[in-house]
Amino acid sequence: MSFKQFSILLLLASLFGASFLFIKIASPSLGPLFLIESRVGIAAISLIIFARLLKQKIEIKHKWKELMILGAINAAIPFVLIAYAELNLSASLAAIINSTTPLFSVIISILWLKEGKNMRTFLGIIMGCIGVGILVGWSPIQLNVKVMLSIGAISLAALFYGIGGVYSKRSFQDMKSFDLAIGQQLGASIVLLPFALLDMPNKLPSIGVTISVLGLAILSTSVAYLLYFYLIKNIGPTKTVSVTLLVPIFGIIWGVLFLDERTTLSTYIGLFVVLMSILLVSNTKQKVSDVPKQVVK
Numbered sequence: 001m002s003f004k005q006f007s008i009l010l011l012l013a014s015l016f017g018a019s020f021l022f023i024k025i026a027s028p029s030l031g032p033l034f035l036i037e038s039r040v041g042i043a044a045i046s047l048i049i050f051a052r053l054l055k056q057k058i059e060i061k062h063k064w065k066e067l068m069i070l071g072a073i074n075a076a077i078p079f080v081l082i083a084y085a086e087l088n089l090s091a092s093l094a095a096i097i098n099s100t101t102p103l104f105s106v107i108i109s110i111l112w113l114k115e116g117k118n119m120r121t122f123l124g125i126i127m128g129c130i131g132v133g134i135l136v137g138w139s140p141i142q143l144n145v146k147v148m149l150s151i152g153a154i155s156l157a158a159l160f161y162g163i164g165g166v167y168s169k170r171s172f173q174d175m176k177s178f179d180l181a182i183g184q185q186l187g188a189s190i191v192l193l194p195f196a197l198l199d200m201p202n203k204l205p206s207i208g209v210t211i212s213v214l215g216l217a218i219l220s221t222s223v224a225y226l227l228y229f230y231l232i233k234n235i236g237p238t239k240t241v242s243v244t245l246l247v248p249i250f251g252i253i254w255g256v257l258f259l260d261e262r263t264t265l266s267t268y269i270g271l272f273v274v275l276m277s278i279l280l281v282s283n284t285k286q287k288v289s290d291v292p293k294q295v296v297k
Helices: 003-030 032-053 061-085 091-098 101-113 119-135 145-171 177-197 207-235 237-245 247-259 265-282
Strands: none
Touching: 003 032, 003 061, 003 091, 003 207, 003 237, 003 247, 032 061, 032 177, 032 207, 061 091, 061 145, 061 177, 091 145, 091 247, 101 119, 101 145, 101 237, 119 237, 119 265, 145 207, 145 237, 177 207, 207 237, 237 247, 237 265, 247 265
16 A cells, blocks of 8 residues: 555545434434435535536446445445444444444455455454454443444444445446445435425424534535545545444544544554554555556546
């Protein structure tokens, strides 16, 4: 992984980390289904407008079936699962559980793409999971049915992210990152629309909720998925989804900056461990067959 690619990975982590805060603010007011429909719908529109301003041709019709599938498994389903879970869990805990995505990605890559993984990759991922555990300390969580179901929902979302990362690499080698980002959000919007119409809020959102929805849609979705698909095509799905190990770190950073949250020694120890795990995973050598045939510019 080059310095440029690692910098993009950090930026992507910061945007994805902010998404958990935006969802935590907006989900109780709008409801999970309507919130996520707003997220992917606004994201798709903003990406299309951006593409027109740049005079880029959008080519997604020939892959519309695959994009519908991608929109469902890599956006609609995991987004909704996380939004439901955050009705009962904190944003930071949701981000931490979501960091299990690389584990699923490795397993799916081995089973689906027949990729060989060395001990360095597995050690890096295990170290990352230990790091995010350190980040939250050992504060007890009051377990009940709602909390257990919410933890299960985010774990299931992580599984879908792992599947989506591998599926996008396998099915969209010939598509530009821009087209993939637009196609995924449009696909997710179409899938969710009938369900969102049945779950519309009864009152107009507050200014804070509105800002959160726009931040979630434009920053944490439109911009983030352009970066995400760029990395998928250039460094592979396993290394890309390792971004979820960094997401809790940025959740803490945003909490300190905007919510005056306190940090402890475990915060900084966890930060160091997670960064070391990312270096282990990102320095794993790729096989020639894993290198994308076409590099997105």
